[in-house]
Amino acid sequence: MKDEKCIFCKIANGEIPSKTLYEDDRFRVILDLGPATRGHALILPKEHYADLYELPEETAAELMKVAKKMAARMRERLGCAGLNLVQNNGDLAGQTVFHFHMHMIPRYQGDGQKIGWKPGGPTEEELEEIRREIAD
Ligand code: 5GP
Numbered sequence: 001m002k003d004e005k006c007i008f009c010k011i012a013n014g015e016i017p018s019k020t021l022y023e024d025d026r027f028r029v030i031l032d033l034g035p036a037t038r039g040h041a042l043i044l045p046k047e048h049y050a051d052l053y054e055l056p057e058e059t060a061a062e063l064m065k066v067a068k069k070m071a072a073r074m075r076e077r078l079g080c081a082g083l084n085l086v087q088n089n090g091d092l093a094g095q096t097v098f099h100f101h102m103h104m105i106p107r108y109q110g111d112g113q114k115i116g117w118k119p120g121g122p123t124e125e126e127l128e129e130i131r132r133e134i135a136d
């Protein structure tokens with residue numbers, strides 16, 4: 001399903017031009033227009049899914065294969081020293097475009113970017129309480 005109002009549907013399906021790095025029948029990988037680093041790319045499924053919750057399992061599995069292929073290419077061709085895969089779900093988590101996308105952010109020595117969080121310090125009891133909430 002495509003969403004008429006979704007810009008990433010239009011980009012993924014070639015209705016709006018993009019700097020495409022890779023394309024197959026299910027995905028398009030494009031350069032991000034506001035890159036964190038040189039080569040920052042986005043993997044877009046051609047079908048519209050708002051986020052990870054909507055993404056079918058099989059599409060998620062196929063998408064990770066594309067991520068692996070592109071990661072190898074980026075290391076080989078851009079000479080990046082590392083790579084962050086980032087995927088935001090919900091505006092609170094930083095999602096601004098509500099068509100699933102996986103960021104691929106090549107990392108270079110001294111690139112000045114920081115992708116991270118401030119570590120907490122939970123007690124053993126807190127960790128166990130959370131574990132019980134989430135685990136089966
Ligand atoms: P989010 O914050 O939703 O995880 O990431 C959205 C990303 O899409 C941002 O990094 C932003 O720079 C990028 N972006 C937004 N609009 C466009 C566009 O029209 N074309 C491209 N190539 N990237 C876009």
Ligand code: ZN
Pocket residue numbers: 002003006007008009010047048049098099
């Ligand atoms: Zn869409």
